Amino acid sequence: MHSMNVRLFRLFGIPVEINLSWLLILALMTWTFATGFYPDVLPDAGRTELWMLGFATAILLFVSILLHEFSHSLVAARNGLPIRKITLFLFGGVAQMERDVDNPTVELKMAAAGPLMSVALAALFFALSKIFAGQRFAHVLMHNLAYVNMLVLVFxxxxxxxxxxxxILRAAIWRRTGNIQKATRIASRIGNAFAIVLMIYGVVNLFGGVVIGGLWLVFIGFFLKQAAQSGYLLVTFRQTLGHLRVSDVMRSPVVTVDAAESLRRLVDEYVLRHHYASFPVIDGGKLAGMVSLKDVKRVDMARWNEARVGEVADREIVKYALRPEYPAETLVGLMMKKGYGRLPVTDDEGAVVGIVSRRDLMETIKMMAYLEE
Ligand SMILES: [Zn+2]
Structure with a gap:
């Protein structure tokens, strides 16, 4: 998904990106409004006018959602939580924070800021609809936007x-119980249930002949269900990994490859024997990089006898080498965001003492979450 984001502009120093999926939503919304809403309200309007109104509604809704997202971000920034960027995708937005909220009161303020902005926008568009009472198209557009912002609020x-x-519910439970994990679990379950109800209602609508409305409901429900699950997982991750160190998750001893080995021997003696897709590379007893099947594949098979492991290894990774005493949480960032599947762990001298794989990490999280339930 990362490559599908396009940087638009900066607002108050915060970069705003759109996910390319948003273009599809923009088109879908324009179409929905132009064919499903405005023809009923303005029966005598021409095709071009209907499509222009539909497009204007979709764009102004985009601006409304952006402002909603921004109000969350500004409150976050005010409370010392810097926002890295805002990405608009599907029908909503996500503000990426540098750090997680560690206090329920701040979370409460942040969460409330968006809905307050939507109320303000609904009021503004309603006022504009009164001002443009004499101009039918502008009046209908503004009135519709007031209504849509109320929908955004209710949703x-x-x-x-x-x-x-x-x-807001999570922050309230969190404040009462002091347990963010439990608070997140309850709030996610409600979100999940709501998503399922939306999808079922959408399918009922579909079969009842309300195709566009039904599809939207299924679509939003599906998105919400995923978000509820991943939101819960992320908190569980942080919580369960909170007490652990890299040494608790790593595997040792490790099979390492000398930089002087040939690629042929790497494939025959290491890959085929140990069934790992990547190995730490050692040079003079110290970590010199990681070598993976991908690196081997870049070299022509005819050269595998002469080519040395040291020539093809990824040396960048030495920078990210872990220490046994590091908090396990650092792994999530490196593995999930940077996409490393296996990371070497070294001691003070640079010798490899262990290795962490994504699978081991996931398994540890699962076991710990199970024990804590
Ligand atoms: Zn919001």
């Missing part, structure tokens, strides 16, 4: 995580 206030209402 976001459903008390299921990760919607704003769910965040």
């Amino acid at each position: 976001n206030m459903v008390p299921g995580f990760p919607l704003d209402g769910g965040r």
Whole structure:
């Protein structure tokens, strides 16, 4: 998904990106409004006018959602939580924070800021619809936008995580119990249940002949269900890994390859024998990089006898070598964001003492989460 983001502009110093999926949504929304809504309200309008109104609605809704997202971010920034960027995708947005919220009161303020902005926008568009009372198209457009912003508000206030209402509920439970994991679990379950109800209602609509409305409901429900699950997983990750160190997750001893070995021997003696896709490379007793099947594949098979492991290894990774005493949480960032599947662990002298794989990490998280339930 990362490569599908396009940087638009900066606002208050925060970069705003759109996910390319948003273009599809923009087209879908324009179409929905132009064919499913405005023809009923303005029966005598021409095709071009209907499509222009539909497009204007979709764009102004985009701006409304951006402002909603921004109000969350500004409150976050004010409370010392810098925002790295805002990505708009599907029908919503995600503000990426440098750090996680560590206090329920701040979370409460942050979560409430968005809905308050939506209320303000609804009021503004309603006022504009009164001002443009004499111009039929502008009046209908503004009136519709007031209505749509109210819908955004109502939808976001459903008390299921990760919607704003769910965040408010989570913050409230968190403040009472002091247990963020439990609070997140309850709020995510409600979010999940709400998502399922939306999807079922959407399917009922589909079969009842309300195709566009039904599809939207199924679509939003599906997105929400995923968000509820991943939001919960992320908190579980942080919570369970909180007490662990890299040494708790790593595997040792490790099979390492000398930089002077040939690629032929690497394939025959290491890959085929140990069934790993990558190995730490050692040069003079110290970690010199990682070598993977991908690196081997770049070299012509005819050269495998002469080519040395040291020539093809990824040496960048030495920078990210872990220490046994590091908190296990650092792994999540490196493995999930940078996409490393296996990372070497070294001691003070640079000798390899262990290795962490994504699978081991996931398994540890699963076991710890199971024990804590
Ligand atoms: Zn929001």
